[in-house]
Amino acid sequence: xxxxxxxxxxxxxxxxxxxxxxxxxxxxxxxxxxxxxxxxxxxxxxxxxxxxxxxxxxxxxxxxxxxxxxxxxxxxxxxxxxxxxxxxxxxxxxxxxxxxxxxxxxxxxxxxxxxxxxxxxxxxxxxxxxxxxxxxxxxxxxxxxxxxxxxxxxxxxxxxxxxxxxxxxxxxxxxxxxxxxxxxxxxxxxxxxxxxxxxxxxxxxxxxxxxxxxxxxxxxxxxxxxxxxxxxxxxxxxxxxxxxxxxxxxxxxxxxxxxxxxxxxxxxxxxxxxxxxx
Amino acid sequence: xxxxxxxxxxxxxxxxxxxxxxxxxxxxxxxxxxxxxxxxxxxxxxxxxxxxxxxxxxxxxxxxxxxxxxxxxxxxxxxxxxxxxxxxxxxxxxxxxxxxxxxxxxxxxxxxxxxxxxxxxxxxxxxxxxxxxxxxxxxxxxxxxxxxxxxxxxxxxxxxxxxxxxxxxxxxxxxxxxxxxxxxxxxxxxxxxxxxxxxxxxxxxxxxxxxxxxxxxxxxxxxxxxxxxxxxxxxxxxxxxxxxxxxxxxxxxxxxxxxxxxxxxxxxxxxxxxxxxxxxxxxxxxxxxxxxxxxxxxxxxxxxxxxxxxxxxxxxxxx
Numbered sequence: 001x002x003x004x005x006x007x008x009x010x011x012x013x014x015x016x017x018x019x020x021x022x023x024x025x026x027x028x029x030x031x032x033x034x035x036x037x038x039x040x041x042x043x044x045x046x047x048x049x050x051x052x053x054x055x056x057x058x059x060x061x062x063x064x065x066x067x068x069x070x071x072x073x074x075x076x077x078x079x080x081x082x083x084x085x086x087x088x089x090x091x092x093x094x095x096x097x098x099x100x101x102x103x104x105x106x107x108x109x110x111x112x113x114x115x116x117x118x119x120x121x122x123x124x125x126x127x128x129x130x131x132x133x134x135x136x137x138x139x140x141x142x143x144x145x146x147x148x149x150x151x152x153x154x155x156x157x158x159x160x161x162x163x164x165x166x167x168x169x170x171x172x173x174x175x176x177x178x179x180x181x182x183x184x185x186x187x188x189x190x191x192x193x194x195x196x197x198x199x200x201x202x203x204x205x206x207x208x209x210x211x212x213x214x215x216x217x218x219x220x221x222x223x224x225x226x227x228x229x230x231x232x233x234x235x236x237x238x239x240x241x242x243x244x245x246x247x248x249x250x251x252x253x254x255x256x257x258x259x260x261x262x263x264x265x266x267x268x269x270x271x272x273x274x275x276x277x278x
Numbered sequence: 279x280x281x282x283x284x285x286x287x288x289x290x291x292x293x294x295x296x297x298x299x300x301x302x303x304x305x306x307x308x309x310x311x312x313x314x315x316x317x318x319x320x321x322x323x324x325x326x327x328x329x330x331x332x333x334x335x336x337x338x339x340x341x342x343x344x345x346x347x348x349x350x351x352x353x354x355x356x357x358x359x360x361x362x363x364x365x366x367x368x369x370x371x372x373x374x375x376x377x378x379x380x381x382x383x384x385x386x387x388x389x390x391x392x393x394x395x396x397x398x399x400x401x402x403x404x405x406x407x408x409x410x411x412x413x414x415x416x417x418x419x420x421x422x423x424x425x426x427x428x429x430x431x432x433x434x435x436x437x438x439x440x441x442x443x444x445x446x447x448x449x450x451x452x453x454x455x456x457x458x459x460x461x462x463x464x465x466x467x468x469x470x471x472x473x474x475x476x477x478x479x480x481x482x483x484x485x486x487x488x489x490x491x492x493x494x495x496x497x498x499x500x501x502x503x504x505x506x507x508x509x510x511x512x513x514x515x516x517x518x519x520x521x522x523x524x525x526x527x528x529x530x531x532x533x534x535x536x537x538x539x540x541x542x543x544x545x546x547x548x549x550x551x552x553x554x555x556x557x558x559x560x561x562x563x564x565x566x567x568x569x570x571x572x573x574x575x576x577x578x579x580x581x582x583x584x585x586x587x588x589x590x591x592x593x594x595x596x597x
């Protein structure tokens with residue numbers, strides 16, 4: 001039953017054709033970014049570059065001021081890494097306690113986090129901005145790390161508590177009998193077991209923080225510390241239809257994530273599928 | 279037979295999630311000493327942070343929806359005035375209908391496309407892993423980067439128009455994103471492109487949970503492809519549909535980044551959404567009260583659809 005037949009081959013060919021159409025934007029992205037100015041307006045957008053060069057990338061990577069892409073890259077890495085650390089630390093502990101407790105408050109806490117997932121960020125944006133400014137958290141990487149940790153914590157806790165609910169308590173009980181304290185159980189028994197959940201949280205939160213534009217636009221607006229999307233936005237705002245330069249910066253901004261994805265795509269896709277099943 | 283067993287080990291299983299029945303064995307466990315696992319106060323920092331950043335901020339924002347605050351200085355309570363203004367302003371009503379159109383349009387098309395691809399890739403195909411990676415790639419891109427690429431593709435001198443001209447349909451060429459009639463459809467295409475891979479992955483996970491034996495049995499009993507899909511596959515992937523559509527709608531209703539980069543809401547408000555209007559009112563025009571009122575409307579709409587969605591697809595077991 002369900003063997004590889006001629007019909008299957010046809011399906012395979014059809015899906016490849018669909019995939020190629022689906023990925024056409026990447027073709028335009030790469031070919032256009034490699035076109036020097038002289039070719040940009042004279043050749044067809046469908047044609048590959050006759051004499052590909054990397055001058056656009058050089059121009060992008062050496063830009064300064066508001067659109068300092070390299071600084072944006074560094075800032076994005078710091079902020080993304082910091083937020084992930086915060087989300088794992090707080091998310092794991094909180095998710096663990098509220099999913100293991102059978103008390104009434106833990107159920108309430110779970111719904112508190114669940115509802116927070118769907119609250120639209122725009123409503124709280126200005127009060128948050130005012131609060132962050134009075135605490136001196138705007139314009140700095142620290143401020144954004146704290147903000148992102150708070151904003152994505154509900155998602156992180158949701159993923160962790162779903163994970164713990166599916167995980168038996170046998171190991172923890174065994175450790176209790178062996179006389180381990182509660183914090184020993186957490187750090188020595190639970191922490192190593194939750195690697196799959198941590199992987200999912202890292203992927204989800206990392207992707208959201210890395211790609212986020214709205215929050216960093218507001219909270220870093222006007223400061224010298226831009227994240228990559230904001231630097232990209234300003235840089236492109238100063239260009240008029242110079243698509244080769246625009247695409248060079250788009251490629252620079254997406255290479256880290258795309259490389260990570262291609263490297264760990266199995267994990268990525270599993271994380272998305274499994275993390276959301278609950 | 280070996281080939282048919284394969285899909286089970288695929289993607290879907292992901293993090294270990296046992297099929298425990300929670301109620302039954304939890305009660306049997308001795309909980310006399312209260313919480314055995316960790317201390318309750320371990321949850322406090324997380325709870326405090328979420329209350330501050332989500333609930334207090336949203337609450338204050340909700341309060342300002344009933345004021346005429348500009349973002350600085352003093353303000354007055356104005357009651358429902360901001361909301362009345364929303365329902366009298368054609369731009370904002372337009373933004374409301376655009377938001378609903380984009381959210382439902384992208385969920386419907388993105389999920390159908392995702393489901394078709396997932397069904398096509400489900401089993402037997404030799405290159406299914408590569409194809410899965412390829413179809414998922416757009417999901418990883420930032421909405422901003424995605425938007426710039428598509429802006430070029432739909433540019434007046436861009437690939438779409440050049441292609442139309444080359445097949446002799448040159449008179450169909452138009453500045454897609456600057457055309458009030460077509461702009462929103464163009465935005466819809468971009469949203470569908472970036473959400474299809476996401477839906478596909480969730481459906482593939484759902485499909486991996488459908489027992490091959492049942493499908494085989496149905497096939498032996500003479501059920502055709504459509505009957506097998508309708509009576510075997512579809513009921514089994516119901517939870518996947520629930521998740522894919524709920525997340526899609528919540529995401530779709532908030533859509534902001536791609537619109538800002540593609541059209542900034544133009545031409546003439548043709549692609550304005552609630553989220554872009556909230557941003558413009560609150561941050562650009564200094565009408566914070568009005569922006570907050572709009573955000574509150576958006577929040578209510580999102581909650582409304584999220585709840586309806588859960589009701590429709592969850593508490594409705596196999597019927």
